[in-house]
Amino acid sequence: MTLSFYSSKSPQSEMVSLRDAVMQGQASDGGLFIPNQIPGVPQDLIQSLSQMKDVSIVEEISAIWLSGSVPDEIARKIARDAIDFPTPLVHLRESDFILELFHGPTLAFKDYGARFMARLLSYCLHEQEGKQTILVATSGDTGSAVAAGFLGLENIRVVVLYPSGRVSQLQEKQMTTLGHNVSALEVNGSFDDCQSLAKKAFNDGELRKTCRLNSANSINIARLIAQTLYYFIAYARAFRRDLDPLFSVPTGNLGNLTAGVLAKKMGLPVHQFIAATNKNDVFVEFLASGNYLPRASEHTISNAMDVGRPSNLERLRAIYNDDRSQMKKDIVAYATTDEQTRDMMRRVCDEHGYVLDPHTAVACHGLSRWRLNTKDDERPAIVLSTAHPGKFQTEVESAIGCQIALPPALSSLENRTKRVVMMDNDFDKFKRWLLET
Numbered sequence: 001m002t003l004s005f006y007s008s009k010s011p012q013s014e015m016v017s018l019r020d021a022v023m024q025g026q027a028s029d030g031g032l033f034i035p036n037q038i039p040g041v042p043q044d045l046i047q048s049l050s051q052m053k054d055v056s057i058v059e060e061i062s063a064i065w066l067s068g069s070v071p072d073e074i075a076r077k078i079a080r081d082a083i084d085f086p087t088p089l090v091h092l093r094e095s096d097f098i099l100e101l102f103h104g105p106t107l108a109f110k111d112y113g114a115r116f117m118a119r120l121l122s123y124c125l126h127e128q129e130g131k132q133t134i135l136v137a138t139s140g141d142t143g144s145a146v147a148a149g150f151l152g153l154e155n156i157r158v159v160v161l162y163p164s165g166r167v168s169q170l171q172e173k174q175m176t177t178l179g180h181n182v183s184a185l186e187v188n189g190s191f192d193d194c195q196s197l198a199k200k201a202f203n204d205g206e207l208r209k210t211c212r213l214n215s216a217n218s219i220n221i222a223r224l225i226a227q228t229l230y231y232f233i234a235y236a237r238a239f240r241r242d243l244d245p246l247f248s249v250p251t252g253n254l255g256n257l258t259a260g261v262l263a264k265k266m267g268l269p270v271h272q273f274i275a276a277t278n279k280n281d282v283f284v285e286f287l288a289s290g291n292y293l294p295r296a297s298e299h300t301i302s303n304a305m306d307v308g309r310p311s312n313l314e315r316l317r318a319i320y321n322d323d324r325s326q327m328k329k330d331i332v333a334y335a336t337t338d339e340q341t342r343d344m345m346r347r348v349c350d351e352h353g354y355v356l357d358p359h360t361a362v363a364c365h366g367l368s369r370w371r372l373n374t375k376d377d378e379r380p381a382i383v384l385s386t387a388h389p390g391k392f393q394t395e396v397e398s399a400i401g402c403q404i405a406l407p408p409a410l411s412s413l414e415n416r417t418k419r420v421v422m423m424d425n426d427f428d429k430f431k432r433w434l435l436e437t
């Protein structure tokens, strides 16, 4: 079966191929690309997952996704090269497990999607003339994952726009010390200014044509395909076969959750998903009432989930044919306050000696709510851990009351030299720079 995609805004429109969906990112009418059919994973492969190594699992599942769109050998190589780091499942207590998704180069789960997308896109571009420019405006984490993911790839240059003085020192180092095909632009303005510069660039006909701009943001379907892979890894390592696992997912733009739902629809046995949000609880409200009320996001200590207008909701609804009662069978949603997040970090550290980052703590809290409501302590539950606690050192240390060691990937950044282009918040100057560099 070869995948094709329709736009969420016009289901009757013409289908595009996987390669076009990856190269365009978003449909020309502004909709999101939805697969016309979700590929199935054969039952005998599901049964044998537990005997397979991680690398074989990601190769097999990627080959199924890309079948007919990309030659099998290439599909496997893309998967193998993208996910060349471990995905450990840690036993926390009784039936609770943590899937550590932070062993990639930027120590956050966005490495899975960014690295896979980078390699798939680079392959899709290889038969075409000239380079593509990946333009990202970032408030911190996405920029570093995308920059690191695309580092050194042919046919692609990466331009990251970030607001001067408003990203953490570590995040800044992660974006500005890479060099090669990655340029970091330190913009004299806010994150919204960066985003508006990027938007204007995408809407500028001359730039689009000359620089062949692409966005690499979280709505690219390649990122979701990559994120289905670790659900299969988690299932393979789970310790019981008689009870389907529960997944607790720290949720912002709903990319991670949508990928889980795709994995379930491919045939992965999953009992339910917990969508765990911070106080930005638009999705919790939607699931309960059917009312979707997007609003400005509020700041929390799990700031990568400060999202008031979750961009993948449209896609999730399309996958469920907009049937909320079906969605509610698969997904339970809980919101968590900063206070509860800090309590969870402290408790898990005191009782189990395990340090959670704030996003993972939100998911642990969601799980504790589920256990309380269902009185079910047996069901194996896998909490997706989306970031290394060292990335949020100040918050984590103040919650748990002791210091944590930074992993080498973070501590070694301190000595590296920052290289940036200073950019005024001025579209004409920015455009000239893009055309001339």
Ligand SMILES: *Cc1c(COP(=O)(O)O)cnc(C)c1O
Residues within 6 Å of the ligand: 108, 109, 110, 141, 218, 250, 251, 252, 253, 254, 255, 256, 257, 304, 305, 359, 386, 387
């Ligand atoms: C992006 C991010 C999330 C949210 O994931 P979505 O796919 O947007 O729901 C959670 N935790 C961390 C650390 C992130 O960077």
